[in-house]
Amino acid sequence: MKRTDFRIHPTVSLFLGCFLALTLGCTKPTTEIGLGLQPASELLDVVVIDTVTVELATLREDSLRTDRLSTGLVGSVYVPRFGQVRASLATQLRLSATDLNFGENPVADSLFLQLRYTGDFYGRLSPSSFSVQPLADNLSFDSAYYSSWTPQTTGDEWVSPWAGAIDLRPADELILGEDTLPPTLRIPLRTDLGQTLVGLDSSTYDENASWFDVVPGILVQPLDVRHGAPAFDINSGLSVMRLHYHNDTDTSFYDFLISPLSARMNLFEHVFEGDLAVLDVDESVEEWAGTERAYVLSASGTKVRLRFPHLAAFQDSLMDVPTVLKAELVLPAEPESFDKPIPAPDRLFVLLENAEGNLSETPDEGAPIPVDGTYDATRKSYVFNLSSTVQALMKGELDGRELYLVSSRRGISVS
Numbered sequence: 147m148k149r150t151d152f153r154i155h156p157t158v159s160l161f162l163g164c165f166l167a168l169t170l171g172c173t174k175p176t177t178e179i180g181l182g183l184q185p186a187s188e189l190l191d192v193v194v195i196d197t198v199t200v201e202l203a204t205l206r207e208d209s210l211r212t213d214r215l216s217t218g219l220v221g222s223v224y225v226p227r228f229g230q231v232r233a234s235l236a237t238q239l240r241l242s243a244t245d246l247n248f249g250e251n252p253v254a255d256s257l258f259l260q261l262r263y264t265g266d267f268y269g270r271l272s273p274s275s276f277s278v279q280p281l282a283d284n285l286s287f288d289s290a291y292y293s294s295w296t297p298q299t300t301g302d303e304w305v306s307p308w309a310g311a312i313d314l315r316p317a318d319e320l321i322l323g324e325d326t327l328p329p330t331l332r333i334p335l336r337t338d339l340g341q342t343l344v345g346l347d348s349s350t351y352d353e354n355a356s357w358f359d360v361v362p363g364i365l366v367q368p369l370d371v372r373h374g375a376p377a378f379d380i381n382s383g384l385s386v387m388r389l390h391y392h393n394d395t396d397t398s399f400y401d402f403l404i405s406p407l408s409a410r411m412n413l414f415e416h417v418f419e420g421d422l423a424v425l426d427v428d429e430s431v432e433e434w435a436g437t438e439r440a441y442v443l444s445a446s447g448t449k450v451r452l453r454f455p456h457l458a459a460f461q462d463s464l465m466d467v468p469t470v471l472k473a474e475l476v477l478p479a480e481p482e483s484f485d486k487p488i489p490a491p492d493r494l495f496v497l498l499e500n501a502e503g504n505l506s507e508t509p510d511e512g513a514p515i516p517v518d519g520t521y522d523a524t525r526k527s528y529v530f531n532l533s534s535t536v537q538a539l540m541k542g543e544l545d546g547r548e549l550y551l552v553s554s555r556r557g558i559s560v561s
Contacts, residue, residue, distance in 0.1 A: 200475075201453040202440045203433040205550075206425050210446040210557055212412040213291040217558035218261070218385075218404075219412055219445070220276065221314075221375025222368045223269035229419040231445050231560050233375050234367040236297045237410035238285050238358065239387050239402035246351035246400065249393030254340030259304075259366070262384040263316035263329040264377040268560035271374035273311035276333050278304040281363040285409035293414045293446035293557065299365050306334040316376045328384075331376065333366075340389050361402075363409070375560055380404045412557060414446040422448065442494060444553035445560045452496065452549040457540045472515075473536035477528045477551075479521065491561040493520045493554040494528050498535070499547045508549070509534035519554070 219233035259278055279299035285291075312333065320327040350356050364387075368375075379385055386401040404410060418426050421434055422441060425448075433451070434441075440450040452475075460467050475496070483490040496519065497505035510517045513534045522529050538544050553561050 198454055199456055201455055203435045203451045204422065204441045204448050205433045205451055206416075207443075207446045207449045207552070207556065208294055210293045211290055212293045212414075212446070212557045213289070213410065214287075215410070215412060215558050216379070216381035217264055217266070217412075218378045218380040218410065219268075219375050219558065219560070220261070220366050220368055220378065221267075221269070221274065222371050222373055223375045223560050224372045225443065225560065227420050228416075228422060228441065228443050228447065230371070230417040231375070231443075231447065232368065232415040233445060233560070234365060234413040234415075235378070235380070235410070236281065236285070236291075236295075236363060236365045236413060237380060237404050238287075238363040238408040239361060240354055240405050240408050241351060241357055242383075242386070242401040242403050244351060244353055245348075247348065248344045248391060248400075249396060252344040252391050252393045254337055254344050255390040255392060255397075256337060257335040257340035257343070257387070257389050259333040259335055259364075259387050260327075260385065261331040261333070261366075261378040261380075262382075263331065264379050265316055265329070266377040266559070267314070267316050267374055268377075269372065269374035271314040271316075271376065272370070272372075273313050274373040275309070275311050275369040276305060277365075277367045277369055278333060278335065279365050279367075280304065280361055281365060284358055284362040287407060287409040289409070291409075291411040293412060295411065295413060297363075297365055297413075304335045304339055304364070306336050309334045311370075314374060314376050331378070335387070340391065343389055344391050377558065380408070380410050381406050412445075416445075416447055440551075442551055442553055443560075444491075444556035444558075446556065447553075447560075449556075450551040452551055454536070454539060457536065458542070460540050467537075467540040470533050470537040470540070472531070473533045475530040475532050476525065477530075478526055479528065481526070490521065491553055491555065491559075494530075495519055495552050495554050496530050496532065496535075497550050497552055498544070499550070501547075505550055505552070508532065509538050 218235040218237070220235050221233055223231045225231055280302060282298040282300050312331065314331065316329050318329055320330045320332060346360065350360055383403045383405040385404040388399055388401050390399045392398070421436060421439070424431050424434060441448045442450055477494075479490055496508055496517065498508045500506045508517065510532055513531075515531045515533065517531055519528055519530050521527070535544070535549070553559070555561055
């Protein structure tokens, strides 16, 4: 599992340059080398500002859109200093072929939900039990779904009562008799449910719309606490519900797919502890304003608001501001953030609130110098280039819009 828990050094280093405007406190060159190569009117002096105050606050990430993602998560993880994270998956199961005919006197032999591992997992994996229940209402591929949504189910449990706890092996091939499958979680479902499926009217399988009227989708949830959360491929059609059956003349199987066209979404629940417990205890508290520590957690956990309150001081009496040559935000991470099995992520993002209140790219995304945000092991810090963003803040172009620090994989990981 991955985690971000870092102590923020509350400063941002700004390297400011301005054209020859002495009222801004710029200094003239101390050497004449190279002066003949550039007109005096185009000379650029540089002022170095060591630090500028950063104000930070940790907020709950409560409106993260998690539909149409490539990776699904199912499991339960304990994250030190954050608390408990529970991940579930809601998805449609699409027909792999229409006009299905199970033949004369079809009999269901077995039914399994097979979820293809991606290889990623979070926490220490232990044998786990799962719940698979059909949704009560249809999903829409064109609708937006968020991580805090609570889908309604019929209450009918599809997992076989004899399933027991299943070993989680995201790196091991699955051996089935003479067949070998890539790493796959195989959850046994009730055989009588399979018999119901082969006995449905053939018109049910004419198209996905008629199939969804019978089975709108499923909700897959963990039943255990702190048994780990593996990641699954939910975008390639390799995760399926597989029905094995035979009829009077043949033995075969049929797959119901979690495909790129399936409406699907990751759902997350959090129980915070420590500094963040106040976010659960008091609904009126929307943020934790730590002065020395801030918390970033993916899985729709927490984000950090960044404010630079004194940038307006760089404006002169004519409302002019210096040209920002470089603005570097340095966020040191606490050493224990990288302790296994919960190492911090390799990268964080700084995002800007847009006019609709959603998070989007900062002005630096289109700048020549990349924003970066990767962890610098030498400096033991996450380092960001925010030159264009700071310039816009100085000019007042981003008034009323907040900056946030978030995990780079906030909808598909516990990091």
